[in-house]
Amino acid sequence: MKTTLIAAAGAALALSTISSAPAAAQSAQERLDARYDRALAAGYKALMLCSGIANSERVGSDRTPEQIHEWELTGIQAPLDDIIRDLPYKIVRGEPIEFRSPKAGFVRHVEVIWVDDMPPRIAEYRGRNGCAVLPIGTNPGTLTDKTIQMRLRLPVLPPPIVESSERLSVALRDKTMDIIERDHARFQETAQLAFSDKYGAGSRTTAVLINQNKRMRFEGFADGYSRNTPQRTWSVAKSIAATFVGMAVMDDAADAAQSAGLGEGEDDPRSAITIDHALRMATGRYSDTAGNRTDPLYWGGTTVDERARNWPIVHKPGTVFRYANNDTLMAIEPIQKWIDDKKPDELAEQLGMFDTSIERDWQGNYVLSSQVWASGADLMSLGQLYLNNGVWNGERLLPENWVEYVSTPSGPQPEGTDWGYGAGWWTFQLTRGQCI
Incomplete structure (x- = not known):
């Protein structure tokens, strides 16, 4: 196996000091929080480097670590933004495969050093499933280069340009x-x-x-991008999640009115939460921050089941709007097996999204609240699908009323904004027929 080492200057310096403040001046909680922030920052960096480079190389669009630092690793929320840039990292690649790009070999995983007394944070490449950040101390898997190659496909050529350019x-x-x-x-x-x-x-x-x-x-x-360069979609992934739910409904594999499967049985009030409630951010469940920060899942190495499933209910479902990543994750969970059976990459290609990687947590749960990488051309196809009322290339992929369903802000709405919320989509309507 060939290893490519790319590290910040001064990587040999000890990393045990995780705050500029003297240790004696910090409380035990402050020291713990500073260490945790550093662990999250390292997980963030490992995942962005892995996903940004490997997902691009999969479709024949090269990106460099420098470009990832410029675009994906800047402007991050505090305090991670001040930590990430100087963390040393290593990109581990497999052996090159004849007649197959990239010439340097597939990315196997990315390691980021964060302290000197713990293992590095690791994000592992899993072929068409993109990258997954691992719990601290977990060794990367043993996928062979040939296995990774089998999980990939040759890049799809962009559609022909009709007009001379x-x-x-x-x-x-x-x-x-x-x-x-x-x-x-x-x-x-x-x-x-x-x-x-x-x-x-x-x-x-x-x-x-x-x-x-x-x-x-x-x-x-912008410099370094093309129509087929995958980019992390962030919360646009929620609209892709709603699209997958619509495809499952079209396939008679789901119903938006069915239970999302929460709770511990019929006696648990959370069993009344439906897929519709989850898509509309109206489950009534508690979340600790507005927007429901999911750092432990996104960058920390926990799983969807550990982090998103078990929040308590504090409002009757369908009565209070609370924007929460956890709700989208629970809207997808009832159709996870259907997605597995249909294969997420093939579902994406049905939508004309050929450069898309739908990433999962390290245990295989879809992180469709944010962790999707798609190109500009892919997102244009997604928009065109909705402009076509759910029809793509002459085939109906979404129920006839699905576009209206996702764009209608029924139920509770966000406070303090002129934006309304539908089912996985923000809308310019506050209520049915009331446009801003």
Whole structure:
């Protein structure tokens, strides 16, 4: 096995000091919290490096660690942002396979050192399933390079460009972008706004694709990106989760009104929580923070079952809105076996999403609240599916009323905002027929 070592300068320095404050000035809880933050930061870095590089290489779109540091490993919530950059890391690759990219061999796993008295944080590559962050001290698996190769597919070529293209090099936000432009006068200004602060100070755009009447009118990308470069979708994954639920309903494998399977039996009030309640963030369950931070699951190495399933109920289901990652995770759990049987990558390809990796926790549970990597072209296909009322390439993939269902803000709604929430989708409607 070949190992590629990429580490920050000064990696040989001891990492036992995890805070600039003297140890005597910190309470036991402060020391524990500082150590935990460092463990989370290392898990975050390992997973982003693994997913960003390996998922891209799978579809023939190379990304470098430097690009991951620039885009995925900046602007993170405090206090992780101040910790992540200087953590030393190692990318472990297998032996190159003849006639198969990448030439350096598949990413096997990524290790990030966080303290000097514990094993490194590890994110393991699992082929088409992307990467999974492991509990601290867990050894990576023993997938062979041939097994990984069998789990992959050759990159799908992008659809043909209908119109002749003119390539321009345009400087936007101090970034040189390679733009394929079909209609300069019509789309140039829109693209420039997308790559500016028009949509909020500090916002960053990596890809703009404009499709009209089945023609690609415009493509623009930040440095290092292309139409097929997978990017972490974050909470757009919740809309993909709702789409999978719709496909299961279409297949008579689920009903949005059925129980989400929570609780310990019929006497447990949580058994009344339905898939619909979970998609609409209205389960009535407690969550410790608004938005329900799931750091232990995303970066810490716990599982969906450990972290998302067992929160207590504090409101009657369907009466209070509480945006929570845990709810989306529970909406998916009743159809997990169906997804397994259908194969998530094949479901994604049915939607025209050929560059998508749907990642799981290390025990195989789907993390469809956030942990999906998809390209700009994939997300454009997802949007087109909904514009087509659930029909793709002439085939109905979603029930006829599903678009209306996910976009209708029925039930309790978020407070203090003009945005409404449907079933896995934010909407510009506050209630049925009331648009902002």
